Amino acid sequence: MSPQLSEQPRFRISMRFCAKLILAVTLLLWMIPEVYMVSVALRPSDAAFEPQLITWPMTLDNFITVIRDNPLWMFFGNSLLVTTATVIIVLAFASTFAFASSILKLRGTTFLFTSLLTTLMMPVASIVLPIAILLKSFGWISTYQGLIMPYAALGIPYAIAIIKNFMDESPRDLFEAAVIDGCTTWQMFCHVAIPLIKPTIIFVAVWQFIVTWNEFFLALVVMTESSHKTVTLVPMQYSGMYMANPAALFAILVIIAVPLLVLYTFVQKYFVAGLLSGAVKG
């Protein structure tokens, strides 16, 4: 509240109210594409081309049609399998590496870590061609591992960086006590290191899940057969088929987009907490 304004109580405007108003209006504008997506999906097909944000009446017919006519569950299955496997591999390989580097202080890991970090500065576009050719020589085109392995490889360096930071800061005497108690290295990893970094693991898992689920470029190049396509490729596949019926196409878009949005609202607490805790400790 600025002093000039408070001198005239009648016209006093709460800054708090103004800020919330600005946020609300911005949010309304920002949500137009999302609202439009849902709105078109809920239209009878003859109203799909109406140039309005929202039209009446609404119907669920499009959802029934597209679910009945298309094997959407298959694409979800593919995405779920590829994404889950990628997240597990990333977490496993990144946490063991971080453990060796920051707890075991293994010689050479600093150099390896620095090399791995170049991955973070590298656009996927520049290596998509060799990856495709490599996968072809493995016979991995249109296979799940053909997508899981490169996804994991590209995700591991970022995961290592985050997990390593947390391990670097974890109390060393815990590990020394474990050694004195006669723990093997593996026991130390499972029973001391992993429980310590649990919040970080959740953060990495959420972010890796989102990124993998939505990845497009590699999926386009690797999954050429329809039976193995992941959900990000589905809109493209159907946009031709439903050209004249955008209401049905948009129902597919909603079906694809909504699960991840719902998932995020459930896990956002952990995600934001992970993001924030980075600095609380640093």
Place this chain on the structure above:
Amino acid sequence: MVTTPGHASAGKRHKRRLTLHYGYVFPAVVMFVLFVAYPILWVIGESLRGSSSSHRSDFVGLNHYWQLFQDPVFWQVLLNMFLWGLITIPVQMVVGGTIAYLIETYTTRSKTFFRVMFFLPVITSVSVVSIVWSQMYAPYYGIIQQYAKAVGVQLTTSPLGDPNLVIYALIVVNIWQWTGFSMIMYVAGLTNIPTELWDAAKIDGAHGWKLATRVIIPLLTPVTRSLLLLGVIGTLQTFPIVYLMSDGGPDHASEIFGTYIFKQGFVIGDIGYASALSTVTLIIALALSMIQIVAFGARLNPNRESLV
């Protein structure tokens, strides 16, 4: 050093254990070598060799690169990428930063709500986003045309079909999708400013604009640097929005590295030329990252002293 047999076996055991320890490092390194290091060396190698399959093994030196520099599409790509970064990065920072500031300073119960809602575009699949926006841009039935008409701008074609507008139309979509990411990063940065610092600044009489420019923005510099670094890499990563909405057209007007590499490598099948393009993309990405890291001490994680 003199070692007794007992010591030797202990040393051996120690050595074996050390070797075993490399088992923790091994999987990550194998993945890196196979899917990152090898591909990088491969594109550099292929960029120096012949194009057609019958001449693939011929060494052609820098021919592909000369060809590239004489290719007007390549310069269009560079221009588009430059525009893309120049517009998206600052706009996302300013809008995302302002939203984060308003959320963190003025909301209490609705804090989580706003944080989640502004982040939703980031997690909406880019292929979904592309189709929704294409429809919104469409002539006659697209709602953007309708809104433009309301403010007196008459469009008869989709901006995606106009060579002069297409890149800006795509940039708008990209900004819409990724501003939430800048917002969440600034939220983290703001939350981590110690409360005493806020209070001290307020007691000193800093509020409003002065508080923002003199206290908050400087304190958020690490976040800004991280967003710059991520923004540059993100710009060079761009692919799905352009591929799905304009495919680099009309007539290469919105061509970017991703789409041009895809066309040369996967559609035309000119491996040598696509590799030269890939190598140039790599060099630009690494050079720009290094410049930022050396010049401003940019980091991927704003909360750290080291790079990440």
